Amino acid sequence: xxxxxxxxxxxxxxxxxxxxxxxxxxxxxxxxxxxxxxxxxxxxxxxxxxxxxxxxxxxxxxxxxxxxxxxxxxxxxxxxxxxxxxxxxxxxxxxxxxxxxxxxxxxxxxxxxxxxxxxxxxxxxxxxxxxxxxxxxxxxxxxxxxxxxxxxxxxxxxxxxxxxxxxxxxxxxxxxxxxxxxxxxxxxxxxxxxxxxxxxxxxxxxxxxxxxxxxxxxxxxxxxxxxxxxxxxxxxxxxxxxxxxxxxxxxxxxxxxxxxxxxxxxxxxxxxxxxxxxxxxxxxxxxxxxxxxxxxxxxxxxxxxxxxxxxxxxxxxxxxxxxxxxxxxxxxxxxxxxxxxxxxxxxxxxxxxxxxxxxxxxxxxxxxxxxxxxx
Numbered sequence: 580x581x582x583x584x585x586x587x588x589x590x591x592x593x594x595x596x597x598x599x600x601x602x603x604x605x606x607x608x609x610x611x612x613x614x615x616x617x618x619x620x621x622x623x624x625x626x627x628x629x630x631x632x633x634x635x636x637x638x639x640x641x642x643x644x645x646x647x648x649x650x651x652x653x654x655x656x657x658x659x660x661x662x663x664x665x666x667x668x669x670x671x672x673x674x675x676x677x678x679x680x681x682x683x684x685x686x687x688x689x690x691x692x693x694x695x696x697x698x699x700x701x702x703x704x705x706x707x708x709x710x711x712x713x714x715x716x717x718x719x720x721x722x723x724x725x726x727x728x729x730x731x732x733x734x735x736x737x738x739x740x741x742x743x744x745x746x747x748x749x750x751x752x753x754x755x756x757x758x759x760x761x762x763x764x765x766x767x768x769x770x771x772x773x774x775x776x777x778x779x780x781x782x783x784x785x786x787x788x789x790x791x792x793x794x795x796x797x798x799x800x801x802x803x804x805x806x807x808x809x810x811x812x813x814x815x816x817x818x819x820x821x822x823x824x825x826x827x828x829x830x831x832x833x834x835x836x837x838x839x840x841x842x843x844x845x846x847x848x849x850x851x852x853x854x855x856x857x858x859x860x861x862x863x864x865x866x867x868x869x870x871x872x873x874x875x876x877x878x879x880x881x882x883x884x885x886x887x888x889x890x891x892x893x894x895x896x897x898x899x900x901x902x903x904x905x906x907x908x909x910x911x912x913x914x915x916x917x918x919x920x921x922x923x924x925x926x927x928x929x930x931x932x933x934x935x936x937x938x939x940x941x942x943x944x945x946x947x948x949x950x951x952x953x954x
Contacts, residue, residue, distance in 0.1 A: 588705050589613045589631065593623040593649065594638040594667070599690070603636055603667070606697050620644030624652060627659060634704045637684070639668040639675065650682035661711050663704035667692060725794065732790040736783045743783070747776040785918040789901065792925050799842040799929060803953040806871065806879065807833040809843060813850035820858045821867070829868045836871050838953040839879050845926045846950070852919045853883040853946050860905065860944070861887035873952065878932070882947040889940040898936065899924045 590612045592603045604614045615630060617623035621644040623635070635653075639646035646666060653659045666679045669690040676687050685707060686700050750772045752758060753765075761769065791797040810833065814821075821828060839846070857867045866886040874880045890898060890905055897903045902917040927934040927948045938944035 587611070587613075588633040588701075588708075589615065590701070591615045591617065591623060591626060591630075591632045591635045593617045593620065593635060593641070593646070595619055595641040596638075599638065599667075603692065603697075606692070606694055607701070610698060610701060612701070618643075620646065620649030620652065623649060632662065633708050634701065635662055635664045636667050636688075637664050639666060639670050639679070647678065647682065650679060650684060654683045661715070663707050665700050665704055729790050729794045729796075732786060736787045740780060740783050743776050743780050747773060747780070750776060785922060788922050789918055792922065792929070797929065799845060801840055801842055801930060803838045804841045804843045804846055805836070806839055806846070806881070807836040809841075809847040810836070810850055810869065812847045813854055816851050817855050817858060820855065824858055824861070825864045826858055826861060826867050827865070829866070831869065831871050837873070837879055839950040840953055841930050841950050845930065849923050849926050849948065850881075850883075852923045853948075856919065856946075857883050857885035857887070857944075861885045874949065877952055878949040879952045880947055880949050882945055884943065884945040886943045889942050889944055890936075890938040891940055895936075895938060 588611075590607050592600050592607070592614060593616075594600050594603070595618050600616045600618075604616065607614050615626055615632060617626055619641040620637075623637075624644075626632075637646050637649060644652075646668065650664060650666075653662065653664065660683065663685045664683060665686040665688060666676075666684045667688045667690065668675070670676075671687075671689050679687065685704055688696060688700055750769055753761065753769045754773060788797065810830070814828075854867070854869075861867065868882075868884045870882040870884065872880050872882075894903075894905055898905070899920050901921040903921075904917040924934050927950070930950060932948050932950040934946065934948040936944055936946045
């Protein structure tokens with residue numbers, strides 16, 4: 580990309596008086612600029628529709644369309660709002676200048692124009708254009724790279740997930756002894772294959788979710804949703820983990836739980852992640868409680884409390900960072916990417932809620948989030 584300098588820049592001069600246009604053109608040509616000229620704002624906008632320029636010198640008092648209206652039109656156009664505009668006018672009262680600045684003008688020159696000041700204003704405006712062009716180019720490159728990454732992650736995740744589904748299917752067949760009996764060693768190996776396959780599918784799901792969230796393409800179907808049904812689904816997913824650790828779970832009555840405005844699949848995922856974390860970070864024979872309450876502002880607050888080791892104070896500020904895992908896990912063999920809490924936070928916020936936690940080392944942790952109540 581070639582960036583403008585005073586030697587190759589194109590400047591649009593907008594003034595209804597021919598003598599003013601000629602004077603500005605003469606000064607700009609000495610600076611090496613190319614010059615386009617318009618008699619009023621409407622003509623200037625017509626030129627901008629077919630010609631690329633690097634900056635505009637704009638008079639205020641003009642017929643047909645004055646400088647104020649022209650600035651407003653430029654500001655409303657996404658393709659033109661970043662063009663630097665220097666107002667050149669005999670109006671030098673503070674109110675007029677302030678109005679120009681509020682409409683997007685970057686500088687002001689009084690009439691009659693002093694050549695050295697014009698040169699300084701033009702060079703400063705073109706430098707501003709150079710910087711903005713750099714930023715826009717970097718932003719476009721970053722977006723292109725992001726799209727490429729998302730496409731690659733989606734393709735690889737899809738292919739790996741298909742292969743893992745096949746592996747897990749065959750392992751489940753062997754585990755069920757459909758093909759024949761297994762000795763103890765074979766059963767242990769098949770169990771490892773099933774466990775590792777599920778772990779990899781979970782990792783792929785986390786990476787895919789994070790990629791979609793970052794790209795802004797995660798689809799949510801927000802609708803009245805039964806909190807009780809989502810909680811039952813989440814408990815079904817982690818029931819084996821709870822039983823293996825010998826945890827005691829207490830719940831508020833499911834029949835009393837209200838409906839919330841949420842995506843059912845993603846709310847279940849939120850609850851699963853929080854309950855799974857509570858189970859993994861709580862020593863065996865621990866206590867886990869799920870509480871639901873109305874907080875008086877049209878929202879429902881859901882809390883998952885555990886009797887675990889708590890989160891060290893030095894780790895608490897990083898807890899929602901992607902890929903961060905606390906050092907207090909009690910089940911080192913449990914799969915984890917460090918993405919669960921980051922994804923959970925973003926899923927809650929995408930549904931209009933808030934999430935936070937309180938934790939005291941040695942006493943346990945409580946995660947709470949809110950969602951809008953239906954009705």
